Amino acid sequence: MNKIDVIDNNEVWLDISLTQQHCWLRQGDDVLFDAPVSTALNGPGEQNGSGCTPRGWHKIRAKIGNNQPINSVFVGRRPTAEIFSDALKVQFPNRDWILTRILWLSGLEVGKNRLGNVDTMRRYIYIHGCPDELPMGEALSHGCVRMRNQDVVTLFDRVDAGLKVWIHE
Helix, strand or coil: CCHHHHCCCCCEEEEEECCCCEEEEEECCEEEEEEECECECCCECCCCCCCCECCEEEEEEEEECCCCCCCEEEECCEEEEEECCHHHHHHCCCCCCEEEEEEEEEECCECCCECHHHCCCCCCCEEEECCCCCCCCCCCECCCEEECHHHHHHHHHHCCCCCEEEEEC
């Protein structure tokens, strides 16, 4: 499936480039929002357990964290009531920090990123906030699409569940 098959000229959609480590909220050829991101250190891939960022067409399955404070910590998609800090970072040095907001993705392409051993949703692939000191524009995540906290809040407030997301090289 390519972009032409899925998007009409007036539809709003999210475009995520693994090569450029960047995302754009688009409507036709217009850019409504853009921000640097960080995708998987292991590169692109769809297999469960790969630690890779899945490619292809997805949709936002759920929006999680509305009205939570910036730097709110999430575990299992639930806010923990913690706010990320240097003390928490020291206390949990190996935690993959999921902060502020979550946009949970679900694949739209059966056999590529939906169902079976390639199911994006069952892999818990999100667009989410992370500690602002982590670099953007570099592939360093465990498979998710990381964003700076203010960027993920801005995007979260501009999109609805069901929005189409194209992740590509």
